[in-house]
Amino acid sequence: MKILHTADWHIGKILHKQSLEQDFQKFTDWLIQYVVSESVDVVLISGDVFDYANPSFADIRKYYKILNDLYQNNVKVIITGGNHDSPALLNGPKSLFQNMQVSVYGSLSEDIEEHIVPLTNNGKTEVVILAVPFLREKDLRKSRSLLETSEKDEQMKAVQTIYDQLVLLAKSKYGAQVPIIAMGHIHLYGSSTSDSEREIHIGNLQGFPSTIFNESIDYVALGHIHKPQAIKGNPIIRYSGSPVFLDFSERDYEKQVILVTTTNNKLDILPVKIPIFRKMSKISGKGTEIMEKLHTLSQKSNELPDFIELEWSVSDDGLEDKRLLQEMMTTYETHPYFKILKSKLISTAPSAGTLKLSEENISIDEMNPLEVFRQLLEDRQISDDKKEALEVAYVTLWENLHE
Ligand SMILES: [Mn+2]
Known part of the structure; x- marks a missing residue:
């Protein structure tokens, strides 16, 4: 079975007032041609499908179009939400999508078992996908029944618990031999970042260690960081990176998708270069x-x-x-x-x-809410010690409003 890992499509991204829709179109044209020629069975999108939580109708149409093109070519799709995505918007067409072999997980479900997706071939489960979206603080509270998850250590344990529980459930249901692929939209230590990831989630600023992933996981298909990379010393934990150049700081990246092939309960991992359509x-x-x-x-x-x-x-x-x-x-x-x-x-x-x-002219539409707030703090000449507390308060309010 062939599984293709990608993430961070950021449909609707505007770079310095310039729409990147042509770049996205070139990528999806290539993607369809690639999955057909290589007989790919499943495409995984590990979060940040859209650049904004409220994408335009035109952008939503592009999203439906590519999903339909994949469906027409008999390719299954598993989508998890990212920090840029609106869970409600992604989950909206969930039941319709099921008929098109598209599974979508905008946020963590009450029933964690829903995130376990077995992929079968001739009646045999060849691989199990743990479709975990970007975890917001309220999801972490659910996982450990905690009142406070603002402590970094507590957050880490909560994330780890979610993956551990899923691995346990998957193994007991589908057997110890079946390989497991975990999806995630998360910032890990030791990953190198560009200027285009939005770090609105202050709690995640410093990132988590890769040890949060249970040792029984055979491949971790990550999103969030836009530079394609394997986590240092661990070739099975990877960011596919964004397929389209989202920022000038990404100009030297080799854009890629990752092809994971299953044979006899083993996984073979192969990064595949996406052609450069624009320099x-x-x-x-x-x-x-x-x-x-x-x-x-x-x-x-x-x-x-x-x-x-x-x-x-x-x-x-x-x-x-x-x-x-x-x-x-x-x-x-x-x-x-x-x-x-x-x-x-x-x-x-x-x-x-x-x-x-x-300064280059940056319009307010190109800034994320936290950047706007930081600019305000600059303009008001707020002292550094107060800045941090104000930013945390701002982000907490922002998140409560958007949950
Ligand atoms: Mn992203």
Whole structure:
């Protein structure tokens, strides 16, 4: 049986006012072609299907379309919610999805056994999936019957208990020999992150150790961190990473999905490269150097135009450079081979240090709620010791409102 692990699709993501829908379309076209040519049986999506908890109808339509395309090709799908997803929105079509061989787990169910999904082939259970979504504080309270789960250690034990219980149940139901794949949307120690994961869940900032996963688990299909990686020293605990470039900080990542093949109760794990449809690059230097580099981009390097980030250094007051930069942005606005998404002027004058002359224009829609709140704390010049308590209070309120 062939199982494909992916995560962090972030449908609806807007990067510096630019929709990434073409990138997502290219990825899903490739995905369909890949699962058909490789005869993949099941696709796992480990959280963050959408970028926002309230996606647009157009984005929901894209989601239904890809699920239907997979169904038409006889591929099962198992989806778990991420920290960006609304559990209610994901769970909405649950019963309809069942008829299309799509199982969805937006949040932790009262009956934990519902998260155990056996995959059978000719009547034999070949592998069991533990479909665990992103765990919110109230889910953790359920698991340990605790009143307080704000302590890091208590949270860790609660997460561990959930996986332990599921492993025990799965083994007793389907036998000790059957391999187990656990899904999760969680930040682990020792994983390297990019600028595009939203760390709204302050309790999870520092992450958990990979020992929370029971030793009887044969593969852990993770989401949340956008850089594809196996946890150090443990090739069976992996983040597939996001299939689409969600941020300039991800420009050197090799985007991938992970193919897990079961044979005789053993799993074979193979990362598969996703073709690059668009290049993300950063060009820095003085104005003249930047212009020269842009002139050399005279052909298309990929199917979609490159996205470019500019860091323009200035040694005087920068007024002339600011004018030139603006002029250049207008000139290149509709260039066929690249698009400048982000630009900033940086002063290299000795007196100014590396003072930023102009911040890129970030609109409020591109910020997550915590970023907006942090900006407010900055603007009000709140002292560092008070900041942390205020952030925790803010996140607690935010989460209570959205549960
Ligand atoms: Mn994510």
